[in-house]
Amino acid sequence: MNLGPLNSSIDAWMSLSEPASTVILAILGLVAGAMANHVITSWCWFRRPISPWYALDPWPWDEEQRAIVEKLPARSWLDRIPIVGWLRLRRESSLLGRGFWVRPLLIESVMALTLPLMHRSWIAGQLLPPELPPNLLPLFTPWMTLLFFVHAFLLTMMVAATFIDFDERTIPDLITIPGTILGLGLACLTPYIFLPGELPGGIAPVTLQHPVQLAPSWMSGSGLLTCLAIWSIWCFALADRRVILRRGFSKAVSYFFARLIRHGSWKVLAGIWIVGLIAICGVFQIGDSTWLGLASSLMGIAVGGGIVWSIRLVGSWAMRTEAMGFGDVTLMAMIGAYIGWQASTAAFFLAPLAAIAIVLVQFAITRDRATPFGPYLCAGTVLTVLFWDRVYNDELRLTIAAMDEIMGGMLLWLGVALLGLLGGMLWVWRLIKQRILAG
Known part of the structure; x- marks a missing residue:
């Protein structure tokens, strides 16, 4: 099945072994979750200095938030590692609120689990009719691989939009x-x-x-x-x-x-x-x-x-x-x-x-x-x-x-x-x- 200019990239991905692709997808899931968390905390109307990257964001905090920012300790590169960073940031609960770190940690963890499982389902023909003859399934593998990556990106955007909407009743x-x-x-x-x-x-x-x-x-x-x-x-x-x-x-x-x-x-x-x-x-x-x-x-x-x-x-x-x-x-x-x-x-x-x-x-x-x-x-x-x-x-x-x-x-x-x-x-x-x- 011809996928045009994407052929070489899809072929390179399909040549990976299943353990290697699973590890890579778990890492990509962590990164996707971290990106979603960054968007949730920095693209909203009423920002809080929760993101591990807040110090790099020249956001004009209001007086209440500025008072909190001034009390926050400096954050290291370890604080910006997915999952690990949120566990370390529990030390700031007295300033940012009890359990502020739980939701972002869960988002990154779930994305790390979801992407490998999602990839396995897509390649196995989850989106295809069950009556599809087994001998035709390999013809659709490149296509389903491409669909997986696009759907994974769409999922990341929807996760960010969902939690901003939960927090503020708006979607940026x-x-x-x-x-x-x-x-x-x-x-x-x-x-x-x-x-x-x-x-x-x-x-x-x-x-x-x-x-x-x-x-x-x-x-x-x-x-x-x-x-x-x-x-x-x-x-x-x-x-x-x-x-x-x-x-x-x-x-x-x-x-x-x-x-x-x-x-x-x-x-x-x-x-x-x-x-x-x-x-x-x-x-x-x-x-x-x-x-x-x-x-x-x-x-x-x-x-x-x-x-x-x-x-x-x-x-x-x-x-x-x-x-x-x-x-x-x-x-x-x-x-x-x-x-x-x-x-x-x-x-x-x-x-x-x-x-x-x-x-x-x-x-x-x-x-x-x-x-x-x-x-x-x-x-x-x-x-x-x-x-x-x-x-x-x-x-x-x-x-x-x-x-x-x-x-x-x-x-x-x-x-x-x-x-x-x-x-x-x-x-x-x-x-x-x-x-x-x-x-």
């Missing part, structure tokens, strides 16, 4: 924006693989960009325009887009553009948008699997982010309060760039199931009943990828096909109608709550 753009762009780049560099002759019934495993059965129009100008529109909407969504109608429509328009360019970040965002437009047009000229991969990844962004954004807008309108944070939108768009629109859809609907376990654990530890939605989306994504064959090939794929046949091509309008029904139900519930509270 510093994670989701670069993560999305990298996902699009990987979709171009890796092959668009769909081999109906090699899998029973044309069933495909989850990929970096799930093999959408793209219509021929995607290879034409209309496909290019669709992808340019998706990219433009994503960039626009990242800007400050709030509309204030209290002083009339004309004032609302002027305020809108004033807010849009108030912060200097709009220049960076405009640059990202223009470079992206040029890059998409360039990939379209290349065509073939490179274009199909990018188109599928953009579809993942549109559907993954679009589902959460739509529910956020409808829920916020109906309940007169923010239904979901916009970080959930950018997080799901990032996830969609890696796993495609089908897997994004499955992950969203699996999120409430994962939420049950997360809420119970969160309440048992913190007694806090309110939990953010980002961790649910990440957990739903993990379940989707891990049990992909059962989730998609046995359930979602057949359900979508059956509903599409029944609706006669009206499946999209069914989704719009259900979204409107959700908004109506939430609106009625808000009125009932107001009557109850008023009584």
Whole structure:
């Protein structure tokens, strides 16, 4: 199976013995956990000097935190070794809080265990249908190796986003924006693989960009325009887009553009948008699997982010309060760039199931009943990828096909109608709550 420019790297990795690869993956897991911990403690809004690397971060601490920083002893290179460092930093519990070191230590330990187990499962065909003939499994080993490394990177980003969301009810753009762009780049560099002759019934495993059965129009100008529109909407969504109608429509328009360019970040965002437009047009000229991969990844962004954004807008309108944070939108768009629109859809609907376990654990530890939605989306994504064959090939794929046949091509309008029904139900519930509270 041709993996393009990645062939030599994949071949070198596959030539390693199993003990050697296991040790390397355990070390990589420790590093990934340490990176996630660094992001959790340094990319958040309200930083604490917990990270072993805090001294290298020129962060303007507030008075309370500065008083703690001044009392902290100097940290050595031993304090920055994964797991070992957190055990050594227990000495600072009187300043940083009892047990502050437990969660980061667990994150690094779990990542060190997860990556070797995950690699073994991926290579053994965990993502492939069980009815795949054994003699075909070696054909997919290079591909599954590539998928493992990309999924491991996505997992690291989701771990960081999850715990920041737990701590602050927000997900930093510093994670989701670069993560999305990298996902699009990987979709171009890796092959668009769909081999109906090699899998029973044309069933495909989850990929970096799930093999959408793209219509021929995607290879034409209309496909290019669709992808340019998706990219433009994503960039626009990242800007400050709030509309204030209290002083009339004309004032609302002027305020809108004033807010849009108030912060200097709009220049960076405009640059990202223009470079992206040029890059998409360039990939379209290349065509073939490179274009199909990018188109599928953009579809993942549109559907993954679009589902959460739509529910956020409808829920916020109906309940007169923010239904979901916009970080959930950018997080799901990032996830969609890696796993495609089908897997994004499955992950969203699996999120409430994962939420049950997360809420119970969160309440048992913190007694806090309110939990953010980002961790649910990440957990739903993990379940989707891990049990992909059962989730998609046995359930979602057949359900979508059956509903599409029944609706006669009206499946999209069914989704719009259900979204409107959700908004109506939430609106009625808000009125009932107001009557109850008023009584």
